[in-house]
């Protein structure tokens with residue numbers, strides 16, 4: 141079992157290369173592998189959907205007055221596990237990597253925050269809790285905090301399972 145996510149693809153990427161990844165995955169991944177990937181992607185999606193209302197409320201509370209918005213950081217990208225997850229959702233894809241060239245800001249950042257539903261964001265944008273949000277979480281009930289920790293654990297498990305399931309084909313996908 142793969143124990144850690146790779147940083148592969150965490151870099152600016154032309155949109156053609158982004159599309160090529162998904163076209164290649166559709167071409168080379170056998171039907172049984174795609175069927176095996178699907179439940180892991182669905183499990184990640186369900187867990188992110190459960191986190192979403194609390195995270196929306198936390199953002200509504202903390203982001204408007206933020207002096208150093210995290211979305212303006214330059215190092216936020218989709219990685220390989222994100223891209224396998226998006227592929228396995230079998231839904232319309234985001235336009236591309238967060239930026240096509242270094243120095244650009246994230247293409248999904250709009251005047252009122254992220255324009256992507258949380259389930260389509262890079263996972264780093266989901267698990268990251270800044271200090272004010274971490275404080276907000278520590279003020280929640282112990283039961284709620286355990287549930288959040290369980291959801292993060294579940295997401296990590298299923299993201300690693302996506303990589304594991306596709307592992308025989310990863311060298312072909314890494315080259316696109």
Ligand code: SF4
Nearest residue numbers: 202203206209210270
């Ligand atoms: S999540 Fe935290 S760091 Fe990011 S914009 Fe909101 S308050 Fe600022």
Ligand code: SF4
Nearest residue numbers: 211246248249254265
């Ligand atoms: S994808 Fe959305 S949440 Fe992530 S950095 Fe870009 S604007 Fe922010």
